Ligand code: PRP
């Protein structure tokens with residue numbers, strides 16, 4: 133098997149740090165949504181780990197649904213122009229929606245998604261992102277819950293990929309420059 137450790141510069145957030153932060157956020161969500169229904173929506177694929185762990189950390193019933201999106205054009209996801217590959221199965225009419233994401237980088241994906249979902253008449257719509265890169269943000273998506281603000285470095289693991297690799301790492305790490313240069 134390949135030696136993944138040599139492809140990582142350093143661990144930024146350990147499994148334990150991620151779990152502790154998600155527990156903190158879950159307590160806030162439980163308080164904020166007390167007595168109200170809650171629908172968690174995650175965007176494939178990066179958000180799957182956050183969704184799985186946050187949903188199980190919540191000590192209350194929630195519904196979950198998933199969307200798959202892809203970017204138009206030659207550029208990467210940061211174009212901000214998004215096409216729906218797999219839409220939601222659940223109607224948002226009158227629902228309290230919490231979008232669960234792994235990272236806000238430029239913010240363009242979430243900016244588009246929030247507008248798209250808001251047009252479906254939910255009772256409320258908020259964003260929970262485990263990571264945010266303040267120095268990379270092009271549009272503010274005003275997330276209600278943010279786990280960690282991180283430097284503008286290439287991070288992988290816990291759902292986050294580089295060329296579809298490293299998603300299954302339990303921690304979040306900075307990718308070694310020799311991997312992508
Ligand atoms: C990544 C990440 C976020 C988005 C953030 O997804 O999971 O969804 O980019 O970038 P932005 O703030 O600049 O829009 P990606 O498009 O790589 O797809 P993936 O989740 O399948 O990895």
Ligand code: MN
Nearest residue numbers: 176177178179
């Ligand atoms: Mn993503």
Ligand code: MG
Nearest residue numbers: 178292293294
């Ligand atoms: Mg990706």
